[in-house]
Amino acid sequence: MEGEHPHEEKQTETACCASQCPKDGEERQGQGAMLWSIQEAVERQTMQIGTSACGATAVVDVLQALGIVVAPETADRCVRTCLRRNEAPLPDYLFSRSEAGATHAQLIAGAEQASGGRVLGRHFPLHPRRRVRLVPWLAQWIQKGAVPVATMNMQLAVPEGEEVPDAWHHQLIFGVGPDTVYMTNPLDVVSEWEVHQRLCSESVLLIRREDVLLRLTADAPLSSLSDDQSDPRWKALDVEGQLRQMIREEDHDDEDQFRMSHVMIPAAYSSGVTVFALRDSDQGQELLHAPELPLL
Template identity: 65%
Template sequence: MSPLLTCLCCCSDALMELSPAAQVDMESDEAMLWTLQEAVERQTLQIGASACGATAVVDVLKALGIEVAPEEVDRCVQTKLRRNEALLPDYLLSRSEAGATHAQLISGAEEASSGQVIGRFFHFHPPRRVSLVPWLARWIRSGAVPVATMNMQRAVPKGEEIPDAWHHQLIFGVMRNAVFMTNPLDVVIDTEVHERLCSDSVLLVRREDVLQRLTPDCCLSDLSQNQSDPRWKSLDVEGMAICFSVIHQVKRMAEQQEHELTSHITIPAAYKSGITLFACATLQRDKNSKTVPNCRCCEDF
């Protein structure tokens, strides 16, 4: 087993608890999987609705020297879609899990690569004592490919609309105070990335998306009574939805549209914020004793 693979499989979360000063002493702050020009040429644009996770996995495999059709990757990741035509309870359930979790990315990458690629997730919530850029640089130089799972509803620039989803993005490089990512191709200040990586597993759903599905015949009690996830009850999603409806009706009757309504309700989310590190597995032999082709990057491990 390669040193990197051993480290990914066996390292404990204590690795993340190095002080920032110690990490800076160990490594410099710059590391790149691709140059900017290579990223422009090689990045994959979003392959489908809610498929940012599968899109990131396509680029992970590319970075590790493995070409797999985007449709096959999406099948392996098992991207979940929003049920936009459903009544409110089912719609909110679909919103809470639309797209993919880090676990789906890991299993999808392994399946799509026929076992040649493995992944390890590092959670960033609750907050960790880690200096993000040096930590990422160390892993990139070791041959790992990072994917960030971020709550894009955090660190929203002033004056911009709150996004309506979490997002997975491949990180193709870092340098001091900056993180380079694909889908979209972007350079983001490390403090913004860190804030989005450090989020509870919740999602804000716009008021308009709730009200247009809040019909008299929808059973809101299903949200708090029939879910295996107790957060639906503790976040009082049912109560917030009812409150939206009542306030909206009162304001329409009073024609007091100048006052601001609560803009979102908070629901549980299936995602966990953090970084997934992907790397090539060692050569294996299948049951027919045929050697699985090696990944390009394994030669350097």
């Protein structure tokens, strides 16, 4: 959400092996559903339109899937993408990291504004964990012509040996198959388990040690993080204490000592799925009145 997607782009139909793609009849049986075929997704998907703009990128493709074409810059303006303040002092930099990109609420408002009110969205939180079978639930909405967007904490379910990404991410879901989810930006085929893990996350973000130390100065007003009255989570997570611990580790350069790899800060994002539909359609009205997913 803040930066580029961590995985290498998959641009060809070979990204979906035959064993993963929905078989004939599976969609009719409710086990799979596709807004686009793999080849259509290759041709139609919008690549990341700017820094931290995965949310606005998803909105472009949501509207396209619903038959509405808007310019990427229009979507970005309507979503009001927030940027990292990379040159700011450490506390302000961390505040900017906590909200960089966009929330699901910004996607909903952006899609509505960019479509002239023709599109509505509804967010279904998946944290705390819900009683839902993800693929069948997504398939039901896709079969009705609605368009889901996943808001995921990419710092969860990281494949072994890969570096922990530094951001959350919005991705349009253009189809599902048995135990499989198909997404754009980048074109990706991911297991249901992996997606579900990332969709069920606390609203937190890990900031890399090097990103902290790069901006750490002797006069950095770290106490301002605990004093933030607008979001008590900064104090609850003891971000100030985490930073002071990292400073102590730097002051005592002991190779055998455990060293924090990240600082955990609050994040503005809410993990889950936002479903979009045309406001005046049957799907739109059903979306408005659909019950919340029950807690486990």
